[in-house]
Amino acid sequence: MEIKLSMPTDNKGLTGRECPVCKKYFKIKFGTGLKGPVPCHCPYCNYIAPHDQFWTEEQINYVKSVALNYVSNELLKTFKKSEVKAKPNQLISFEIKVKGKPTPIAYYSERDLEQNVLCKNCTLEYAIYGKFGYCPDCGIHNSHEIFITNIELFKKLLTLSQNSDPAVSKLIIEDALENSISTFDGFCRGALKIKDSTLNISFQNIDNARKSLIKKYNFNIAQGINKTDWEKIIFAFQKRHLLAHNLGKIDQEYINKTNSGQGLLGKPVSISREEVIKITDLLKKMAENLSVFIS
Numbered sequence: 001m002e003i004k005l006s007m008p009t010d011n012k013g014l015t016g017r018e019c020p021v022c023k024k025y026f027k028i029k030f031g032t033g034l035k036g037p038v039p040c041h042c043p044y045c046n047y048i049a050p051h052d053q054f055w056t057e058e059q060i061n062y063v064k065s066v067a068l069n070y071v072s073n074e075l076l077k078t079f080k081k082s083e084v085k086a087k088p089n090q091l092i093s094f095e096i097k098v099k100g101k102p103t104p105i106a107y108y109s110e111r112d113l114e115q116n117v118l119c120k121n122c123t124l125e126y127a128i129y130g131k132f133g134y135c136p137d138c139g140i141h142n143s144h145e146i147f148i149t150n151i152e153l154f155k156k157l158l159t160l161s162q163n164s165d166p167a168v169s170k171l172i173i174e175d176a177l178e179n180s181i182s183t184f185d186g187f188c189r190g191a192l193k194i195k196d197s198t199l200n201i202s203f204q205n206i207d208n209a210r211k212s213l214i215k216k217y218n219f220n221i222a223q224g225i226n227k228t229d230w231e232k233i234i235f236a237f238q239k240r241h242l243l244a245h246n247l248g249k250i251d252q253e254y255i256n257k258t259n260s261g262q263g264l265l266g267k268p269v270s271i272s273r274e275e276v277i278k279i280t281d282l283l284k285k286m287a288e289n290l291s292v293f294i295s
């Protein structure tokens, strides 16, 4: 006997998957991505195996419960046929009544995940924890793509906040700068780890990172960026540092690194929307350089 059943998906049509090796959860949309039966790549550890090895515990319990529900239902139906009703006018009478309910079905719902991704290489739609991972269908590491998606989102927020209340606007601009740089740092660290897992360079200090990469690989992350734009990058990274660690007040380190006047010491740092938008483009350029370098 065979029972055919379709797996429940989340409200966007994605089905849960669990890696048999690292046990981490992700979701994919069947029907998107590569055609034909292709093995599945774990987005986190890149373990590759057929899809039937990636069932989640909830899905296995669900399938078992559907089978048990069917069998117990059939059994109950058979027993019900043997029921005997008591005959009221007889001296001795007996009754057989079948009680019981079929085994319930273990319904479940798929979990929420942080990042929805559309693989530009194979068109698979999938969702993962964290920001970066391998595409479960084509196996490409899509950190660069996710980085671009995030940066575009920050830019969109900056544009949308144009008519906001000045205090709200200021907050959005500062957040966009901080988020863009930490996303850039996350992307670069992750990308470099694919090349050499022992490397640990902080890209929040961009000048040091650039020098380290030149020294180790003779690779310049700022390739194609002119002197004026490089200075803008140095300013922006220093401003982010002040916002994150010094309540946005200018310190001596900022003055030294940006060659600013001593009179600025202790004053609040200011950053404009245009400045942050320009920085997001320069971050994209540096990320692209790094992507080409590691590929």
Ligand SMILES: [Zn+2]
Pocket: 019, 020, 021, 022, 023, 024, 042, 043, 044, 045, 046, 047
């Ligand atoms: Zn895994």
Ligand SMILES: [Zn+2]
Pocket: 119, 120, 121, 122, 123, 124, 135, 136, 137, 138, 139, 140
């Ligand atoms: Zn793909």
